[in-house]
Amino acid sequence: MSTLIGVDWGTSSLRAARLDAAGEVLEERSLPRGILTVPAGGFPAVFDEACGDWMREPGALALLCGMAGSRQGWVEAPYAGCPAGFADVAAQLTWIEPGRIALVPGLTCHEHGVPDVMRGEETQVFGALELLGLQSALLVLPGTHSKWVRVIDGGIDRFATFMTGECYGLLRQHSILARMMPAGDGELDAAAFVQGVHHARRSGTLLHAAFSARTLALFERLAPAAVPSYLSGLVIGEELRVQDLRGTLSVAVIGAQALTCRYELALATLGVTVTRVGSQATWRGLRAIASTLQGTS
Template identity: 35%
Template sequence: MAAPHFIAVDWGTSGFRLWVMGKDGNVLASTSAPLGMSRLKRNDFDRVLEESLDTLGIAKDVPAIICGMAGAAQGWCEAPYLCAPTRLDALGEGAVSVRGATRQVHILPGVKQMAPANVMRGEETQIAGLLHADPAFAGTVCLPGTHTKWVQVTDGAIQHFETCMTGEQFAFFSQDSVLSHSMMLDGWSDCAFRAAVHLATQDPVAVPRRLFAIRADMLVGDQDSATARATLSGLLIGQELMSVPLYWCDQSVTLIGAPSLCEIYLKALDVLGVGGRSLNVETTTLAGLTAAFYLQKGPAHA
């Protein structure tokens, strides 16, 4: 292995992903574990990081930069939010050094919005990665996930954003609600998904009553699990789209997230005649962490 230059970490609620970076920007090694903020106490973070790096044979003098929930109040070390509108090149300047860590560790801040109240941690770093590759970018970025973010970016800055809990809603309805009995098998139907998006975007108030019909259609009709799952997704995403028209109407949307989820959102946007593209989430995250690493101000502690 070439000499490691720094460690990049995306530390989320449920897990973390770590990359060992060379001075030329190449990834020398990587690892991940289901050890996110929700499973760790404050004193666990340093141990988990060092055990992961010991396994990779990384010396203690290699610094680390981290984005995500490790910087939350309940995480390793709180990195105070920057307030939108905020330039993305301010992330490195706002990095907080973790006092007492085994190695030099900086955690990037998230971004908050005062009115309407909103917060993000991790997504801002992915957007910074987009801007690192395309400094002139201006437009909407959608980051689909458990809590999907819709972000307006201009002049190298996050101007304003919205959060939709569509992913969490889908997980509840498909796994814990009465609808879960209709989705015990995997599968997908593009036709059912597009029909559900169309219904939800044409008549959003119909969504609450149409949700139970997913179960009824299986009990009294011949609906299968693939149709049920796609219908639920289409109804929820369609309803989401109608709540944030400012972010997609008459414009193209750039998506950053899991490829399969980005593909679903692109299909939903296509129903509305809206174009878009998806970017590799690992690439944008690494670009954002790398840019922030080189923009750090210095050893401000918290």
């Protein structure tokens, strides 16, 4: 199989890896060259800076996922529709250089007539399925815009986006609640976090529940240092409140430990266990897409 170069090109950074036939990383690089730092017409030069020496290997193939395929990226890669599996995504790659450099399409689905989209997360989901040996699963990818993804028979059937991280940042920095909290978040206060999760589920709406971060501190029932953890519990609890988790025993959570451990705590309050998958999901997903493209499983 040809040398595979995987690139996860986001808004603020670029990660690249040279992968073996099993999707394991042989070499990895990271550059602070997210798409917003690249001037018009500058994508080929940044790509060459990151991966040029790897691309000179015979038969090298580069697959790029993430925001490189967005309207602000190298070339806009049209979204593939759900449901979508490995083969569907591989069939809709956008080729920058035929046979050498391609963009993985993002996915779109519709609920109540409104479109939802993802770019990059689909690759992580496919990688997680490979790593966990699953064909059907419920997965969550925490972050600024969290994604809940339902996979059926190896394909992404549907997903939904929640602006959880962004709402936390806005409330944490730009609302009256900021005056009740220290400058930094500090270590996670697990008890305060779980308290926030429970209150979010009881209150029925974050618009009401969020004010409790102020009043609990005002009446000295919550220490100022614990308020960021409590607020984090509130916004993640709101995210969980609207999920249909009936009959769900386990959820796969993809991402960095700092966030995935919070979802593990929150889901435990519902009796749901968590399987955590880290950054290797991206590389395994790109290898899986490449294998489908090349006619191997």
